[in-house]
Amino acid sequence: MKVHLIYFSPGGTTKKTIQNIAKGMKDVEIIEHDMLKKENREKKYSFSKNELVIIGMPTMTKLFGLPKEIIGVLNGNNTPFVGAVTCGNGYYGKALIVMKKAMEERGFKMVAGGGFVGQYTFSKELAKGRPDEKDERIQRKLGEDVYKKVFLKKDITFNTKLKIDWPNEGVFSTIKCALISAAPGIGGAVPRSWNELFVSDTCIQCGKCVRHCPVEAITLTDHIEINRDKCIGCYGCANVCPVSAIKLANKTMIKAVENVMKFRDKRKEPDVFI
Ligand SMILES: Cc1cc2nc3c(=O)[nH]c(=O)nc-3n(C[C@H](O)[C@H](O)[C@H](O)COP(=O)(O)O)c2cc1C
Structure with a gap:
């Protein structure tokens, strides 16, 4: 039985989440598709009803990254899928709901x-450090339960209501979410003026950021x-930099992050729907 892991994960946490879910499954062949890589987004994929897709993306009220481009190259034939979205201890908004709709339009269930x-x-x-051991237990358990449901019971029904995970962190986030929710499309994007990054002279010119960037925006x-x-403002370059030489430079973006930090001190637990 083939299980395809499809993820867009600039900071690596979504990838880890998807891999943890797959760890809960026994006797399956796991095939990974890293959608940070442009060449993988340029392929066309077709999956049968006997395979399983586990897809993961970060969130920004809706999906963040290149969701339209990624889902647009996937073709299911009544193929069961598990959708996983990640947030930074804040909220994932409508991300799971839009992911479900977009995937089902492409032949997935x-x-x-x-x-x-x-x-x-x-x-x-x-x-910090999440997904951690506690998260991993929950993610593996989801994998085990999906394995039993799909591969043993051959059950691909899903009657559970997905939730809208709305923010509880002040006016700024509420307005941001309302605007993104009302806008068309399945993804949210960072305003271009907020994307400004600063590269300090501690840079060792290792080129890791160049290779990691999903959109070939960095040259050395x-x-x-x-x-x-x-x-696209994914900040993957900064997170992969071994000497933390890349930092945010836009004042509004820095303020937005400072604001977020005030509200997210309480540990948020995962939501699982099966
Ligand atoms: C542009 C952008 C916007 C984000 N917006 C939110 C948000 O609205 N709420 C939240 O909790 N996390 C938000 N995050 C945080 C990520 O969703 C979260 O840290 C996720 O785990 C990152 O996944 P990755 O490590 O696979 O890149 C945002 C991240 C980015 C890059």
């Missing part, structure tokens, strides 16, 4: 879903150059 927590993209201090000559028109 949701059998389970989860709203999980991953270390916050913009600060190593928020949701005698210094690192980030193309703001291409950058």
Whole structure:
């Protein structure tokens, strides 16, 4: 039995989440598709009803990353899928709901879903180390339950209501969520003016950020150059940098992150739907 793990994970927490779910399944062949890689987003995929897809993306009220592009190359034939979304100890908004709809339009059938927590993209201090051991237990258990449901009982029904995970962290987040929710499309995007990054002279020019960037926005000559028109604001470059040389530079974005930090001190637990 083939299980396909499909993820877009600039900071690595979504990838870990998806892999933890798969760890709960025995005797399956696991095939990974890392959608940070442009060449993988340029392929076309077709899955049968006997395979299982576990797909994961970070959230920003809706899906964050390149959700339209990624889901657009996937073709299911009544293929069961598990949808997993990650948030930075805040909220995942409508992300699971829009993911379900977009995947079902491409021939997939949701059998389970989860709203999980991953270390916050913009600060190593928020949701530090998550998914941690406690998260992993919940994620493996979901994998075990999906395995029993889909592969043993051959049951691909799903009657559980998904939730809208609305923020509880002040006016700024409420307005942001209301605007993103009302806008068309399945994804949220960072305003271009907020994308500005600063590369300090501690940069060792290792090129990790160049290779990690999902949209080829970074070039290395005698210094690192980030193309703001291409950058999607995923902050993967900063998170993969071994010497933390890349930092936020836009004042509004820095303020937004500071605001978030005030509200997210209480540990949020995952939501599982099966
Ligand atoms: C542009 C952007 C917006 C985000 N917005 C939210 C948000 O609204 N609420 C939240 O809890 N986390 C938010 N996050 C945090 C990520 O969803 C979270 O840290 C996730 O675990 C990152 O996944 P990754 O490590 O696979 O990249 C945002 C991250 C990015 C890059």
